Amino acid sequence: MSDLPEEFRRIARHFRPLAAPEALDLLDDAALLTPPPGRDLVLTADAMVAGVHFLPDDPPDLVARKLLRVNLSDLAAKGATPLGYLTTVSAPHGTEDAWFAAFAAGLAEDQRQFGIALLGGDTTATPGPLTLSLTCLGHVAHGGMVRRVGARPGDGVWVTGTIGDAALGLRALQGDLPDPDGHLADRYHLPQPRLGLVRPDLVAACLDVSDGLIQDLGHLCRAAGIGAEIEAARLPLSDAARRAGPDWLETCLTGGDDYELLMAVHPVAEPAIPSALPGIRLTRIGAFGGATIRVLDAAGIAMKLQRGGWSHF
Amino acid sequence: MSDLPEEFRRIARHFRPLAAPEALDLLDDAALLTPPPGRDLVLTADAMVAGVHFLPDDPPDLVARKLLRVNLSDLAAKGATPLGYLTTVSAPHGTEDAWFAAFAAGLAEDQRQFGIALLGGDTTATPGPLTLSLTCLGHVAHGGMVRRVGARPGDGVWVTGTIGDAALGLRALQGDLPDPDGHLADRYHLPQPRLGLVRPDLVAACLDVSDGLIQDLGHLCRAAGIGAEIEAARLPLSDAARRAGPDWLETCLTGGDDYELLMAVHPVAEPAIPSALPGIRLTRIGAFGGATIRVLDAAGIAMKLQRGGWSHF
Numbered sequence: 001m002s003d004l005p006e007e008f009r010r011i012a013r014h015f016r017p018l019a020a021p022e023a024l025d026l027l028d029d030a031a032l033l034t035p036p037p038g039r040d041l042v043l044t045a046d047a048m049v050a051g052v053h054f055l056p057d058d059p060p061d062l063v064a065r066k067l068l069r070v071n072l073s074d075l076a077a078k079g080a081t082p083l084g085y086l087t088t089v090s091a092p093h094g095t096e097d098a099w100f101a102a103f104a105a106g107l108a109e110d111q112r113q114f115g116i117a118l119l120g121g122d123t124t125a126t127p128g129p130l131t132l133s134l135t136c137l138g139h140v141a142h143g144g145m146v147r148r149v150g151a152r153p154g155d156g157v158w159v160t161g162t163i164g165d166a167a168l169g170l171r172a173l174q175g176d177l178p179d180p181d182g183h184l185a186d187r188y189h190l191p192q193p194r195l196g197l198v199r200p201d202l203v204a205a206c207l208d209v210s211d212g213l214i215q216d217l218g219h220l221c222r223a224a225g226i227g228a229e230i231e232a233a234r235l236p237l238s239d240a241a242r243r244a245g246p247d248w249l250e251t252c253l254t255g256g257d258d259y260e261l262l263m264a265v266h267p268v269a270e271p272a273i274p275s276a277l278p279g280i281r282l283t284r285i286g287a288f289g290g291a292t293i294r295v296l297d298a299a300g301i302a303m304k305l306q307r308g309g310w311s312h313f
Numbered sequence: 314m315s316d317l318p319e320e321f322r323r324i325a326r327h328f329r330p331l332a333a334p335e336a337l338d339l340l341d342d343a344a345l346l347t348p349p350p351g352r353d354l355v356l357t358a359d360a361m362v363a364g365v366h367f368l369p370d371d372p373p374d375l376v377a378r379k380l381l382r383v384n385l386s387d388l389a390a391k392g393a394t395p396l397g398y399l400t401t402v403s404a405p406h407g408t409e410d411a412w413f414a415a416f417a418a419g420l421a422e423d424q425r426q427f428g429i430a431l432l433g434g435d436t437t438a439t440p441g442p443l444t445l446s447l448t449c450l451g452h453v454a455h456g457g458m459v460r461r462v463g464a465r466p467g468d469g470v471w472v473t474g475t476i477g478d479a480a481l482g483l484r485a486l487q488g489d490l491p492d493p494d495g496h497l498a499d500r501y502h503l504p505q506p507r508l509g510l511v512r513p514d515l516v517a518a519c520l521d522v523s524d525g526l527i528q529d530l531g532h533l534c535r536a537a538g539i540g541a542e543i544e545a546a547r548l549p550l551s552d553a554a555r556r557a558g559p560d561w562l563e564t565c566l567t568g569g570d571d572y573e574l575l576m577a578v579h580p581v582a583e584p585a586i587p588s589a590l591p592g593i594r595l596t597r598i599g600a601f602g603g604a605t606i607r608v609l610d611a612a613g614i615a616m617k618l619q620r621g622g623w624s625h626f
Contacts, residue, residue: 005528024460027536029387029520030357032458035348043432044343045448047401049439074342088360088446119356126362128441133401135358135448145345147337207342215318223340 007123010097014104020084020117031086031119039139042080046070050129054189055173060099061106062189063132068110071136072193073208073259079146079198080138084119087134090126114195146198149223150205151264153289157230158263158273160194160280162238163213167255168248177248183240191259197277198261205264212254214293214305216262221293224264229294230286232303250305253295264288320436323410327417333397333430344399344432352452355393359383363442367502368486373412374419375502376445381423384449385506386521386572392459392511393451397432400447403439427508459511462536463518464577466602470543471576471586473507473593475551476526480568481561490561496553504572510590511574518577525567527606527618529575534606537577542607543599545616563618566608577601 011026019026022033035041048070050056054063068085075082087107091099111117119137169188172179179185198206205224209216213235221228232249241252265273265284274282295303324339332339335346348354361383363369367376381398388395400420404412424430432450482501485492492498511519518537522529526548534541545562554565578586578597587595608616 027532028391028461030355030391030393030458032391032453033354033356034455035354041346041348041354042343043346043399043450045399045401045434045446047403047435047437047444047446049403049437049441049444051440052438078341078343078345080343086356086358086448088358090360090362090444090446121358122360122446124360124362125365126441126444127364128362128439128444131360131362131403131439131441131444133358133360133403133435133446135399137356140345142347145343148341219340 477565
């Protein structure tokens, strides 16, 4: 391959070892996939830009894993089983080979963890910041995908894991908050896609919390044409978030990047929820109903929030 | 939707009208696709960066159409029928709404032309140049995809259309070459994916010419473990390229961005090729065989080329 330009050598060196059989050794500019019979495909794509979605000096392996996981999180919210992914990497001129090696090592680690492989993609140079895009494919039983629309009045508002850690982690990395054991920064760097939980018989509507709990709750409410009332005191907080103190509660409610699942659960299904994903805390924080979104404080008074969430523009 | 951040309003305004039914109005962060029964899926992804793959002041509708068409061209080379696409757009802070309107209008135009629709994607801001990524899905009969590997000694080297116009068009746009009727610039801005030509009974191996004819011929040869000999005098040139004169021949041979198809065709199938895609010129420029790639000039002497093609790094 000595007559090949560096772009192709780099792909062969770092990305070919990640390739699924369907990727045809990344030699064909295309993957060839026989879809699982009788299943629907679920497709999702996200972009991430250095300085916008991650810090420019974040470790490349963690950037790679976050890129993959934010997409896996979308599949988790749909109840889909991951199948594979395509990724495009636009890297600043002169990006060192070691960067690509570390980036690929992060992908390899998560490929093992989630049982998926690379299907294809593209690498280009850019005069700007590192810019990444990833398209993830999953599959669900035909007709079995859970959507954002579907919440009804009286359904419980449930969340997985703990809320707010990622937003606090970003602030900790920026020096605004102590984070002695690094728990908050870890949660910012490495989302945990909650795969295997969402099933249409359990969950009426779902999305993952990427824009902030309140804004994402707004998405579920808007899709259903109803409101919701949640109690801030029920918000599942990590020990690290509790230590940050009540001044940071609003950041937890409105900060992005948690990638926990936010679900509408019919009362009949609620008893099954707490044990539905072994090892993962599942918390009921309120109920759908009414015409607006209300967040009650510990005294039962509706809180006024400065902002509803995060938009990249 | 007045309580929604601008990012979501922009998606609703410009991208929702492009959405396939499977895109669920772009409200779900995921598309839900029932694959065509008995067909294999073909998946391809490409990234494009302003200033690298297109000129920063190129019209946004043409940028959109080129982004879509470079991927459709990959599907064409595989013999696949396009199904739909996901795209991510990382636009500089402050990009005006009119830019998104024009970009979406370009996608809409080509969606009509190629019978496909948007399945999903993402929009983000960037402090860098406009950076685009697109993943395209197509389908082929099970087992019927044409690959890069497959050329055998004695197969003809065939190309669609004319070669070199896009590279000359870029130079014309940079002021290095006259282009009175804009033909060359048009060919740079708007590739013509040659869908509907490639079938496994006609074409033994194929790719689209994106890196330059010689480099892409090298890809076919390397996959097959053989060489090829082509005659520069047989290269199909447009009138505009002929007018540029012989000094530009090497640019035509090695320049990128043509997105014409380069094929290996078994002698038995060759008689069917010239009329296989109505309205499109199909030209035999040489044959596979030997151990190296040789380009003969009009006198039958092997040309020495300065460079083999284009790599983005």
